[in-house]
Amino acid sequence: MKVLIPSALRSYTEQAYAEAGGDTLAAVLAALDRSYPGIRFRMIDEQNRIRPHIRFFVDGEQVFDLARRLDGVQELVIVQALSGG
Amino acid sequence: MASEIDQGAAQRGPTSVLLLVATRKGAWLYHGDATRQHWWVEGPHFLGHIINHLVLDPRDGRTLLAAAKTGHLGPTVFRSTDLGRSWQEAARPPAFAPAPEGQGGRSVDHTFWLTPGHADQPGVWYAGTSPQGLFRSEDGGVSWAPFSPINDDPQYRKWMGTVQDGTPDGPKLHSIIVDPRDAEHLYFAMSGGGVHESGDGGRSFAPLLSGIEVVEGFDGSDPTFHDPHCVRLCPTNPDRLYQQNHCGIYRLDRPSDTWQRIGRAMPAEVGDIGFPMVVHPRDANAVWVFPMDGTSVWPRTSPGGKPAVYGTRDGGESWQRLDAGLPAEQAWWTVKRQAMTADSADPVGLYFGTTSGELWMSGDEGRQWTCIAAHLPEIYAVEAAMGVEGAS
Numbered sequence: 001m002k003v004l005i006p007s008a009l010r011s012y013t014e015q016a017y018a019e020a021g022g023d024t025l026a027a028v029l030a031a032l033d034r035s036y037p038g039i040r041f042r043m044i045d046e047q048n049r050i051r052p053h054i055r056f057f058v059d060g061e062q063v064f065d066l067a068r069r070l071d072g073v074q075e076l077v078i079v080q081a082l083s084g085g
Numbered sequence: 086m087a088s089e090i091d092q093g094a095a096q097r098g099p100t101s102v103l104l105l106v107a108t109r110k111g112a113w114l115y116h117g118d119a120t121r122q123h124w125w126v127e128g129p130h131f132l133g134h135i136i137n138h139l140v141l142d143p144r145d146g147r148t149l150l151a152a153a154k155t156g157h158l159g160p161t162v163f164r165s166t167d168l169g170r171s172w173q174e175a176a177r178p179p180a181f182a183p184a185p186e187g188q189g190g191r192s193v194d195h196t197f198w199l200t201p202g203h204a205d206q207p208g209v210w211y212a213g214t215s216p217q218g219l220f221r222s223e224d225g226g227v228s229w230a231p232f233s234p235i236n237d238d239p240q241y242r243k244w245m246g247t248v249q250d251g252t253p254d255g256p257k258l259h260s261i262i263v264d265p266r267d268a269e270h271l272y273f274a275m276s277g278g279g280v281h282e283s284g285d286g287g288r289s290f291a292p293l294l295s296g297i298e299v300v301e302g303f304d305g306s307d308p309t310f311h312d313p314h315c316v317r318l319c320p321t322n323p324d325r326l327y328q329q330n331h332c333g334i335y336r337l338d339r340p341s342d343t344w345q346r347i348g349r350a351m352p353a354e355v356g357d358i359g360f361p362m363v364v365h366p367r368d369a370n371a372v373w374v375f376p377m378d379g380t381s382v383w384p385r386t387s388p389g390g391k392p393a394v395y396g397t398r399d400g401g402e403s404w405q406r407l408d409a410g411l412p413a414e415q416a417w418w419t420v421k422r423q424a425m426t427a428d429s430a431d432p433v434g435l436y437f438g439t440t441s442g443e444l445w446m447s448g449d450e451g452r453q454w455t456c457i458a459a460h461l462p463e464i465y466a467v468e469a470a471m472g473v474e475g476a477s
Contacts, residue, residue, distance in 0.1 A: 008158055038174045042158040045192035046180035053157040080157050 001073055003032060006080035009043075012036040020076075025056060026066040028076055043078070055079040102428050103168075103470045105149070106438055107136035110462035112151060114169055121434055121448045124457050130169055138423060140199040141168075141470040142225070144207050150226045152196035152212070160195045162212070164226045168473065177228035179212050179220040181236060191216050191236075198423070200261040203268035213258030217245045217275045219287075233287035241290075244278040244308040252276050259422065260316035264323050272316060272326070279311030280328065296344035298332040315362040315422040322369035327401075329362040329374055329422070336401050347401025351376070355388050355395070355406075361425035365433060365450075370400040373407070373427075373435060373451060375420040385440075386417040394435070396451050410454035411445070418443070423466035430471065438464025 003018045010016065013036055020035065022028035026048075033040035043054045048066060050056070056063045057077040058070055070076070104115040106128075113128035130136075134153045142148035147168050154160040162175040184190025193214045202209025202221075212220040212229060221232035235241040248255055256277040264270035269286035272293070279297070281290040292308045303310040312331035319325040324339040334348030334357045348357025358379030365371035373396045378384045387393070393408035418441040425437040435447045442461035447454050 008155060037176065038161065038178075041178060041180070042161065045159060046182075047184055047190040047192050049192065051159050 001028065001070070002075045003028065004075065004077040006078055008080045009039055009078070012039040023069060023071070024066065025058070025063055025068050025070060025076070028070060029066070053081045055081060100473055101471065102430070102434060103141070103473045104436055104444070104457075105139040105141060105466075105468040105470065106444060106458075106461065106464060107139040107151070107423075107466040108438075108442070108462040108464050109135055112136045112139045113458075113461065115444065115457060117434075121428075121430070121446065126458065127169070130172070131163065135195065136465065137195055137197045138199045138466045138468075140201065140468055141473065142201050142210075143470070144201060144204060146470075146473050148225060150199050150210065152199055154195045160193050160214075162196060162199075162226055162229070166225075175222075175227055175229065177230075179214055179218070179229040181218055182231055191218070193218065194255055196220075197257045198259040198261055200263065203263050204265065206268055211261040211263070211271075211273075213261055213273060215255035215257045216248060217256050217258040217278060219258055219261070219273060221287075233283070233290060235281075235290055241278075244292075245275060246277045246309055260313065262316065262318045262326075264318070265320065266323055272318070274313035274316045274328075275308075276312055276314070277309065279308035280313050280316055281308075293337075293342060294344075295342050296337075296346070297328075297330060297335060298346065300332065314360045317362050317364045317372070319364050319369040320366055325369050327362050327364060327372050329359050331358070331379075333357045334359075334362070334374060334401065345401075347397070350397075350402060351395060351404050352406075355393075356380075359420075360422035361420050361437065363425050363427050363435065366427060366429040367431075367433075368398075371396065371398050371450075372401070373397075373425070375425055375437060377419045386419055390415050390417050392416050392418065392439075394437070394447075394451050394454075407447075407451035408454070409452060410447075417441075421465055423468075424464050426467050426469045428469040428471055434469065436467050436469055438467040440464070 005013045020028045020031040029040050058073045100116040101119040102117040106113045111129035111132040117124045138152045149165040151163040161178045163172045165172045181191045198213035200211045208225045210222045218236045219232050220229045222229045260274040262272040271283045274280045280293045282293045283290045299305045299310040315329045326337045328335040333346045335344040336347045337344045351357040355376045359377045363373045378386050378388045392411050393406050395404045397404050418439040420437045428434040432450045444458040
């Protein structure tokens with residue numbers, strides 16, 4: 001599926017969109033990390049928790065569960081909520 | 086300010102001293118010539134990243150490690166083997182072990198401290214994190230693993246407390262020290278949890294607290310209540326350590342395990358609270374501190390708005406105020422625990438970076454100070470390196 005990468009993570013992908021496949025959000029992020037090593041850990045911590053300020057939307061719906069199945073999903077949007085100084 | 090110091094590419098020459106400046110918004114390298122009168126700057130590196138520590142590997146003179154995160158992304162470590170001309174991200178940055186199912190495990194918020202391993206162990210590095218954890222790399226910083234049992238030991242976890250117990254931006258494991266005579270002899274300190282020592286290469290650690298005072302009303306025998314700010318070992322006498330603590334300045338002469346509060350000799354109106362501590366590279370009796378206002382609500386500024394370094398030449402029996410060239414008044418910055426250091430030249434050069442983004446140096450062991458750079462972001466760490474391979 002098509003994955004929109006936030007600007008803060010484009011140092012890994014060097015482009016706004018990446019392609020990654022998988023049945024679940026976890027699988028898509030794992031695939032993304034295989035293509036762009038290190039990118040997953042900037043979003044997901046070592047306890048498999050989504051880091052603060054990172055949000056995932058699949059076809060417009062926000063997803064909080066890494067085990068969420070993504071059957072038929074066309075697009076994953078990764079959002080980095082910018083705040084602070 | 087910086088008017089006496091030339092800056093810019095026009096002054097570039099061979100590098101004698103390299104300053105590694107880590108800030109809240111990136112990292113900069115300042116190259117000084119043999120006179121330490123002329124400096125040129127290289128950077129920013131990682132603009133926008135929070136860089137807590139930038140350290141050169143003294144064993145090869147060219148490998149740099151940078152502890153990095155941003156305000157919104159997870160932590161990582163960047164590594165350069167060509168003095169910062171190119172960077173690669175660690176394949177496995179410091180991270181706690183996954184917790185068993187159903188138990189809330191800890192996650193590294195940021196790597197705070199980096200220490201190269203023993204001279205006989207090329208490729209070994211240690212890292213201290215927030216929340217407090219100890220990590221080790223055996224491949225030059227490419228991959229990291231939890232080190233020693235302390236990260237998950239119930240007793241150590243109790244002493245470490247939680248994020249609630251830490252400094253405003255999280256409790257820090259810092260001051261990781263490797264005895265230059267013995268790679269198995271290690272020390273580390275925790276901003277919440279005291280100083281600890283291992284004689285078996287990190288397989289076990291024990292607190293080293295005797296003589297250290299704690300805030301009134303708390304139990305000094307409990308490491309939980311100890312707040313070391315910076316611990317340094319004397320290169321010429323590894324049996325001597327100095328410590329700047331939340332509750333004073335101390336010296337420890339092994340084999341004794343009782344710290345002596347040498348800060349009692351500081352002027353009462355200045356006190357002996359502060360964060361950084363710097364030892365002379367060749368004189369175990371000479372150290373420098375940067376006092377901070379630790380009264381009332383802990384303003385964390387220079388006392389009275391009059392910044393000064395204090396130095397001793399007799400192991401803390403007496404202290405001298407060293408403020409020539411520094412602002413005489415209305416200067417409310419201070420210096421963080423990693424942001425003051427020394428080179429190994431003769432006379433020793435001293436350097437510190439301020440919370441207001443100024444970089445100061447003294448080429449005569451603190452007698453006279455000059456501002457090398459201003460308008461940087463808040464400075465978190467300054468390291469000085471000499472004998473840098475290939476720098477020009």
